[in-house]
Each structure stands twice: as C-alpha cells, then as structure tokens.
Amino acid sequence: PADKRIYALRDVTGTVESLPLITASIMSKKIAEGAANLVIDLKIGSGAFIKDMKNAKKLAKLLKTTGENLGQKVKVIFTNMNAPLGNYVGNSLEVLETIEFLKGKMPADVEQITKALAIQMLNLTGIEQNRNKAEKMITEVITNHKALNFFKNFIETQGGDPAVCDDTSLLPQAKYELNIKSPATGYIKNIDSQAIGYALVDLNAGRKTLESKIDHSTGAYLPYKIGDKLQKDEKLGTVFANNKKTGKAVAAKLAKCYQLSAEPIAKQPIILGES
Structure with a gap:
C-alpha cells in the first residue's frame, strides 16, 4: 500500500x-x-x-x-x-491477454520472454537445470491449465473475481472501438512506445496527476512489430475508448508513433542479455 x-x-x-x-x-x-x-x-x-x-x-x-x-x-x-510487448496496451486489455496466454493463445514475443524468465527461475531454484526439460515443464502447466488455475487463485486471494478467466467479458469494457490506419506503405522501422503510452493517458489508461482516476477499460490493440510490412491506410490497430472524439484523436496520435521504411527492416531480438 x-x-x-x-x-x-x-x-x-x-x-x-x-x-x-x-x-x-x-x-x-x-x-x-x-x-x-x-x-x-x-x-x-x-x-x-x-x-x-x-x-x-x-x-x-x-x-x-x-x-x-x-x-x-x-x-x-x-x-x-522498443515496441509494446504482446498485442494489447491497457489495464483490462493486458489482463485479457494474460488469460488468453494461459489458455495457450500466446503472442510470440510474450511467449519467448515468459519462457526465458520461467526457465531461469527453475534453474535458480534448482528445480530443473536442463533448459529443454525446464521448457517442457512450462509448456505442460500451460497445456494442462495448472498455470491458469493458479492465476485464478491469485485473483481470488486478492479479492477479485476468478470467473473472469472463464468469461473475459466480465472485465471492464470500453464503449467504442476505433481503427488506427497505417500512415504509409512500408516496413516498420521504429515504434515510439513511450509516445504510445502518453497518447493512451488521454483515454485515462494512465495518470496525468496524482488524483487522476484510471479507466481500466481503455487502451489499444497493436499487433504489428518492427520489421512488419504495412500498406497505406491498412488497419494498424484498434483504440478502445469511452469517448468517441477522444478515441479518434488518440488513434491519429498512435498512427504517428510508427516510422516506416521503403526498405525491409530486420526483426529485433527480444532477449538482449543477462546479468
């Protein structure tokens, strides 16, 4: 507290x-x-x-x-x-993605990082030193839903409703879904993740002042990563908002967070090292 x-x-x-x-x-x-x-x-x-x-x-x-x-x-x-992790940015939207992950629907970047961290924990605790065996253990608890059931217990212990894991529509829902359009044709060279965060503050997904109230339902769906190709005016993502006018303004801001190149761009590594 x-x-x-x-x-x-x-x-x-x-x-x-x-x-x-x-x-x-x-x-x-x-x-x-x-x-x-x-x-x-x-x-x-x-x-x-x-x-x-x-x-x-x-x-x-x-x-x-x-x-x-x-x-x-x-x-x-x-x-x-250097790019948002997973496909969603926002409070309830990231909880939604977590639940989907534990049910086996895993974005590649989230899967890679989650498994890398879990393998290190199994190694550090001495439970399993072999990387391949550790990864197999992690995959197994996702497949058999043991991890999901533990997550339900976490939610219940903290006073939440674990039923959201079975019915994600119980999570806070925004009124409007607004498309974000690609500003040009090309390969994504850079994503200004910090600017994305600031833009979503306009939807009250984050605080402007100490007294600001968070709107847990708002955020964005942003599935494209550095190196992906887009066509001009192609759907780049979705804004979830409770005010349509503000949502449209945020969608325009988010489109400007993507810098495109005419030349192909190499994908960036997710794991950068360890200490």
Whole structure:
C-alpha cells in the first residue's frame, strides 16, 4: 500500500526513472515477501524507464547487490521494449491477454520472454537445470491449465473475481472501438512506445496527476512489430475508448508513433542479455 502511494507520486513528479528509487521499489517488496530467489525482467528501450544498456547494467548491479546483501539469489534478464510487448496496451486489455496466454493463445514475443524468465527461475531454484526439460515443464502447466488455475487463485486471494478467466467479458469494457490506419506503405522501422503510452493517458489508461482516476477499460490493440510490412491506410490497430472524439484523436496520435521504411527492416531480438 505504501509503495503504491509512493509510485503514484513518482509518476507525477518525473522520478519514475530514478535508479535508486526503482531499486527501492522493486527490492523492498521482494525482500518483504521473503523471496529467496528472484528473476527480474529488466526492460530496455523507448517504452521502458531504462533507455539503454549502459543504464540497464547500472540498475542490474544495484538490484543484484541489494538482493545478495540480504541473502537473495538474483538473476536479471535484459529484454527489448522498443515496441509494446504482446498485442494489447491497457489495464483490462493486458489482463485479457494474460488469460488468453494461459489458455495457450500466446503472442510470440510474450511467449519467448515468459519462457526465458520461467526457465531461469527453475534453474535458480534448482528445480530443473536442463533448459529443454525446464521448457517442457512450462509448456505442460500451460497445456494442462495448472498455470491458469493458479492465476485464478491469485485473483481470488486478492479479492477479485476468478470467473473472469472463464468469461473475459466480465472485465471492464470500453464503449467504442476505433481503427488506427497505417500512415504509409512500408516496413516498420521504429515504434515510439513511450509516445504510445502518453497518447493512451488521454483515454485515462494512465495518470496525468496524482488524483487522476484510471479507466481500466481503455487502451489499444497493436499487433504489428518492427520489421512488419504495412500498406497505406491498412488497419494498424484498434483504440478502445469511452469517448468517441477522444478515441479518434488518440488513434491519429498512435498512427504517428510508427516510422516506416521503403526498405525491409530486420526483426529485433527480444532477449538482449543477462546479468
């Protein structure tokens, strides 16, 4: 509860990217929980707090030193956040995608990162050192829905309704779905993930001030990644909004977040390294 208030304050005072405060926020909760082993997904890129590998390594060192000084085993995985992870951006929309993932509908980037983190955790805890066997264990708990049932338990323990896992229409739903059109023909060269986040604040998917109320139903569906080809005016994605006029304005902003090239662009790696 205290960290939630402190983070809300950081959110509106320009201190979200402070490395010491990030370290304090992450590690205080993990230490309080009594976690003996910790695998951290440290995102780098335009959509992350950390923009480059130099600062990522500084933060990783702070996180590892803090944990190890208090008896924790800590592993940091560096992952690419130059494009939104998965296909959805927004509060209930990302919960929806999580539920779909646990039912076996897995976007390639989410699957790669999730399995990489889970394999490291199985290794760190000594449960399974062999990578192939660890990955097989992860696939099995998704296929047999054990992971989904654990997620239902998490929701119920925190006072939520686990029925959303069986009927996702129970999640907050926006009134309007508005198309985002590709600004040109070409290959996606760059996605300004930070600008996407700022644009969605106009839909109240994030805070503008400390007192701002979050609209959990709003957000966007953005399935295209760097290297994908688009045609001019092709449907680039969808905005979910409760105000049609604002939704259209956000759709126009989101279209401008995509930089296209006439030449083919190589796909970017998702896993950038580890520490």
